[in-house]
Amino acid sequence: MLFLTCGILGLINKNNGEHLAIRLNGTSDIAWENIDFTITPEFATFCRAKYGAIVPIGKRNIFEVFNYLKENTGELVTFYDYTKLDRNWAECKRLGYHLTFSFDGHDNKKNTKLALEALANGVNVAAAFNIKRGQPLPTEWTWQGRKLKVLNGDESDFRPGDQPGGHLVGLHFKLPHGVKWTQSERDSFCMA
Numbered sequence: 001m002l003f004l005t006c007g008i009l010g011l012i013n014k015n016n017g018e019h020l021a022i023r024l025n026g027t028s029d030i031a032w033e034n035i036d037f038t039i040t041p042e043f044a045t046f047c048r049a050k051y052g053a054i055v056p057i058g059k060r061n062i063f064e065v066f067n068y069l070k071e072n073t074g075e076l077v078t079f080y081d082y083t084k085l086d087r088n089w090a091e092c093k094r095l096g097y098h099l100t101f102s103f104d105g106h107d108n109k110k111n112t113k114l115a116l117e118a119l120a121n122g123v124n125v126a127a128a129f130n131i132k133r134g135q136p137l138p139t140e141w142t143w144q145g146r147k148l149k150v151l152n153g154d155e156s157d158f159r160p161g162d163q164p165g166g167h168l169v170g171l172h173f174k175l176p177h178g179v180k181w182t183q184s185e186r187d188s189f190c191m192a
Helices: 002-016 039-052 062-073 089-095 107-118 183-189
Strands: 021-024 038-039 058-060 077-083 097-102 125-129 141-143 147-150 168-172
Touching: 002 021, 002 038, 002 039, 002 062, 021 125, 058 062, 062 077, 062 089, 089 097, 107 125, 141 168
Parallel strands: 021 077, 077 097, 097 125, 125 168, 147 168
Antiparallel strands: 038 058, 141 147
């Protein structure tokens, strides 16, 4: 975690204090909010000398470190990810960790349950629609008895820019290269 902290501090310096958006989970689904590490006085001194950054000493998670910097130097980093895990949505929000839940298909009952919990907590849920490219996504969709606004997730990958409040983030279904899906597999995976 110390290397990750240094890497992000280096990016802040390289980008001259511009606002950064970082996805810690590219292909993983790690609950970073649950990983604490200890910043020693020696590491804090190193960060100040190398990066000009004042980091808090003690046990923290990565978000708490950069929230401390935000309070002392202004907003520099936005953390966001997609997830299929059961999360403490309120804690992630408190930490400034923007999560979008990923719907994994109608046959995955556990994922459907977690998606509904995410929506109930005001978290947006990304879901594919089996609609041809060039055709518009629906603007509303009724799922599990709930009428949901559909946001166009194909316009940008920057999910913190989405309207909050428990909406669907619609994505056109994109068939992975070299993979064949049957129509029933598409029907199961996609909202429609």
